[in-house]
Amino acid sequence: GAVVSQHPSWVICKSGTSVKIECRSLDFQATTMFWYRQFPKQSLMLMATSNEGSKATYEQGVEKDKFLINHASLTLSTLTVTSAHPEDSSFYICSVSEGTDTGELFFGEGSRLTVL
Amino acid sequence: GQNIDQPTEMTATEGAIVQINCTYQTSGFNGLFWYQQHAGEAPTFLSYNVLDGLEEKGRFSSFLSRSKGYSYLLLKELQMKDSASYLCAVLDSNYQLIWGAGTKLIIKP
Numbered sequence: 001g002a003v004v005s006q007h008p009s010w011v012i013c014k015s016g017t018s019v020k021i022e023c024r025s026l027d028f029q030a031t032t033m034f035w036y037r038q039f040p041k042q043s044l045m046l047m048a049t050s051n052e053g054s055k056a057t058y059e060q061g062v063e064k065d066k067f068l069i070n071h072a073s074l075t076l077s078t079l080t081v082t083s084a085h086p087e088d089s090s091f092y093i094c095s096v097s098e099g100t101d102t103g104e105l106f107f108g109e110g111s112r113l114t115v116l
Numbered sequence: 117g118q119n120i121d122q123p124t125e126m127t128a129t130e131g132a133i134v135q136i137n138c139t140y141q142t143s144g145f146n147g148l149f150w151y152q153q154h155a156g157e158a159p160t161f162l163s164y165n166v167l168d169g170l171e172e173k174g175r176f177s178s179f180l181s182r183s184k185g186y187s188y189l190l191l192k193e194l195q196m197k198d199s200a201s202y203l204c205a206v207l208d209s210n211y212q213l214i215w216g217a218g219t220k221l222i223i224k225p
Contacts, residue, residue: 001161043203043215044159093158104149105213107158 002028002096006108013084014116020080021111023094029074030096034105035067038091050077050094084115118142120216122204127222128194136189136202136219144209150178150189151203153218159203162189191221199223 003026013019023033033050048069049057056069068080081088091112095105120140128134140148147166151159165171165180165187177190189202204216 006158043217045215046213091156095158104161104164105159107160110156110158112156 001104002026002030002098002106004094004096004106004108006094006111008111009109010112010114012114012116015085016083018080018082019084019113020078021092021094021113023077023079023108025075025096028096028098030077031074032097033071033077034095034097035069035077035079036093036095038093038110044093047079047092052077081113084113086115089113089115118208118214120204120206120214122202122216122219124217125220125222127224128191130194130196130223130225132194133190133192134194134221136191136204136221138187138189138204138216140185140187140204140206140214140216142206142208142214145182146207146209146211148178148180148187149203149205149207149213150176150187151205153201153203155200162202194223196223196225 005024007022031052035047036044037047038044046059047062050069050071052071052074058064071077091110093110095107097105122138149164150162152162153159163178165178170179175192180187201218201220203218206214
């Protein structure tokens with residue numbers, strides 16, 4: 001299956017700063033990547049679908065001006081949390097689907113963001 | 117609305133068998149997934165069911181009944197490393213993945 005790498009794994013930042021998280025598909029050209037957020041003891045929540053060369057599609061309730069997504073190439077999507085606040089502290093995970101019949105998702109390692 | 121229900125937590129003994137149930141009410145159905153997630157890590161794929169019946173893969177098996185909106189994940193010969201959360205997810209008619217909250221499985225020696 002597809003190999004997906006995320007960076008950084010851990011990030012601690014001050015309130016009001018911006019943080020960029022990278023998601024790379026290492027062996028598969030992904031026209032679509034998915035960004036999820038997971039709060040402790042809760043399920044994965046889809047934030048947005050990142051589309052190569054076009055605007056991301058955001059889920060209801062997700063602020064597109066706060067969570068900037070850029071999918072400039074077939075192997076890289078970035079999520080920037082702008083003006084981060086403590087309530088943005090969460091586990092952010094990206095995933096890729098190879099487009100097989102099963103629709104299986106391959107996940108990056110995840111990035112844990114802590115905003116002080 | 118769309119809903120997926122699974123138990124919050126289960127406890128089992130090393131070497132034993134455990135069954136984790138998942139019931140769903142979704143707008144359409146295009147398959148059901150089970151993922152394993154260790155604490156602080158991303159989920160990893162375990163199984164996919166789209167037709168009724170049992171799919172066996174080593175120590176893990178997954179069952180689906182579409183008419184009942186029901187699935188279970190069966191784990192045999194439990195090992196300590198199986199301690200993790202198990203997530204049930206359904207692909208709806210729009211090919212959107214609807215996630216359950218996960219079942220935390222605790223394995224005791």
